[in-house]
Amino acid sequence: xxxxxxxxxxxxxxxxxxxxxxxxxxxxxxxxxxxxxxxxxxxxxxxxxxxxxxxxxxxxxxxxxxxxxxxxxxxxxxxxxxxxxxxxxxxxxxxxxxxxxxxxxxxxxxxxxxxxxxxxxxxxxxxxxxxxxxxxxxxxxxxxxxxxxxxxxxxxxxxxxxxxxxxxxxxxxxxxxxxxxxxxxxxxxxxxxxxxxxxxxxxxxxxxxxxxxxxxxxxxxxxxxxxxxxxxxxxxxxxxxxxxxxxxxxxxxxxxxxxxxxxxxxxxxxxxxxxxxxxxxxxxxxxxxxxxxxxxxxxxxxxxxxxxxxxxxxxxxxxxxxxxxxxxxxxxxxxxxxxxxxxxxxxxxxxxxxx
Numbered sequence: 039x040x041x042x043x044x045x046x047x048x049x050x051x052x053x054x055x056x057x058x059x060x061x062x063x064x065x066x067x068x069x070x071x072x073x074x075x076x077x078x079x080x081x082x083x084x085x086x087x088x089x090x091x092x093x094x095x096x097x098x099x100x101x102x103x104x105x106x107x108x109x110x111x112x113x114x115x116x117x118x119x120x121x122x123x124x125x126x127x128x129x130x131x132x133x134x135x136x137x138x139x140x141x142x143x144x145x146x147x148x149x150x151x152x153x154x155x156x157x158x159x160x161x162x163x164x165x166x167x168x169x170x171x172x173x174x175x176x177x178x179x180x181x182x183x184x185x186x187x188x189x190x191x192x193x194x195x196x197x198x199x200x201x202x203x204x205x206x207x208x209x210x211x212x213x214x215x216x217x218x219x220x221x222x223x224x225x226x227x228x229x230x231x232x233x234x235x236x237x238x239x240x241x242x243x244x245x246x247x248x249x250x251x252x253x254x255x256x257x258x259x260x261x262x263x264x265x266x267x268x269x270x271x272x273x274x275x276x277x278x279x280x281x282x283x284x285x286x287x288x289x290x291x292x293x294x295x296x297x298x299x300x301x302x303x304x305x306x307x308x309x310x311x312x313x314x315x316x317x318x319x320x321x322x323x324x325x326x327x328x329x330x331x332x333x334x335x336x337x338x339x340x341x342x343x344x345x346x347x348x349x350x351x352x353x354x355x356x357x358x359x360x361x362x363x364x365x366x367x368x369x370x371x372x373x374x375x376x377x378x379x380x381x382x383x384x385x386x387x388x389x390x391x392x393x
Contacts, residue, residue, distance in 0.1 A: 082370045084327040084341075089366065092348045097296075099355070100230040101289040108294065113285045117278045118294060121271070125299040126306055128274045149205050159204070160192045173199070176207050179386065205255050210239060210262070217269055219276075223287050227272060234351045235265035237384040241350070242343025244383035248376050251335035256317055260308070260336065261343040263321065267303035268296045301325040331371045342372055342380055350384040 098104065110118055145162050148154040163170050170192060177195035178188055182203060189195050196204065217232040242261030246252040275295055279287045305321040316336055323337035330341050349363035367377035 082330060084329055086369075089345065089348075089370075092345075092352060092363070092366070093297075095352055096230075096234065096348050097289075097293045099351070100227045100234075101224050101292065102226055103289045106290055106293065108290055110288070110290060110294065113282045114288050114291050117275065117282065117285075118291055120278045120281075121275055121291075121295045121299065124274060124278075125271065125295070125303055128270050128303065145208055149201055149208065156193055156196045159196050163192055163196075172207060172210070173204070176203065181383065181386070202255065210236065210258075217266070219269065219272055223276065224272075224289065224292070227292075228269070230351075231265050231268055231272075234347050235262050237350050237387050238262065238265060238343045238347030240343075240387050241346035241380045241384040242339045244380045245339040245342045245346075245372075245376065246336070248379045249335065249339070252339050253336070256314075257336060257339040257343065260317060260320055260340045261347070263304040263307055264300060264324070264340075264344055265347075267300040267307060270303055270307075271295050271299055342367060342370070343384075345370065346380050346384040350381065350387075353385070 094106070098106075145159070148158050148162060163173055173192060173195050174189060176182065177198040182198050183189065184198065189198055199207070217228055217235065219228045239258045239261035243254045243258035246254040246257035272292060275292050276287065279285060301321070301324045305318060305325055308318045308321050316334070320334060320337035320340050323333045324340065324344075328337065330338055333341060346367060349360060349366055353360035353363050364377060364381045367380060368374055372380065
């Protein structure tokens with residue numbers, strides 16, 4: 039089955055094929071991993087009480103609950119058991135993960151073709167009004183704009199963003215439709231999870247760009263996989279509850295399934311899309327809860343992207359309660375300058391959405 043994000047890595051995999059036989063499958067794996075700066079904390083644990091609190095608050099926001107009761111018994115426990123049996127295979131089933139849009143392979147092929155012109159890209163992008171709007175919005179982001187004048191044409195937007203900026207946008211555009219879920223239970227879940235996904239992806243991309251230690255496009259893609267895994271598990275859990283028609287779905291069952299299975303599902307997604315060993319290793323580090331100071335560069339970008347995505351999601355809604363959230367990035371080992379850039383990238387996403 040063709041996957042939605044399989045096409046998002048066509049450009050990357052072609053670059054992989056161009057490397058020498060004795061090099062790793064990713065260009066950033068060829069260089070030795072840089073030693074951490076002297077001010078970086080290298081012994082920070084994977085998770086802390088503050089991080090766990092942030093995760094819990096994000097789940098409360100997504101499911102619209104004020105507290106959790108993790109005493110899961112009876113038919114709810116049976117649902118949880120069925121999820122555990124089915125989680126690994128869920129990434130291969132179309133009802134949980136739809137097929138890719140047809141336009142995007144052409145776009146990614148054009149982006150990877152050095153002979154493609156801006157006119158070719160404009161003609162492709164204009165065929166999708168939503169995508170055209172996303173391109174214009176991204177080109178007007180302060181991260182890309184080079185003048186005070188707004189970018190008001192697709193041709194200029196493509197020139198402003200460049201190939202890397204457009205390639206990163208494509209992965210987000212590919213993902214957005216599959217973050218939708220049928221209305222009926224926990225109607226805010228998909229919208230909140232999509233917002234968090236964009237923040238995580240943007241922060242991971244920024245972390246890789248600022249540190250120059252990993253491919254920003256792949257970091258962005260991996261930043262989307264954690265939230266996508268939760269969407270897959272949401273669909274799976276709803277399906278399991280349909281086998282118990284007299285039982286109302288409980289938020290705690292969804293949340294527990296995501297806490298337990300989401301990292302492994304994200305890793306399975308990467309493997310099913312045949313991402314590089316380096317990308318799969320970065321996600322495996324999240325499954326194994328490796329301390330961030332011991333992760334590889336791509337794993338660290340994914341980790342800090344996820345953390346920044348969480349705390350900026352919360353800070354956007356309650357700035358006073360989360361005013362120290364940025365310091366979590368530094369406490370976990372990110373240098374202050376990098377932490378500020380990552381924070382600003384994820385926070386700017388929310389400011390753009392509210393304009």
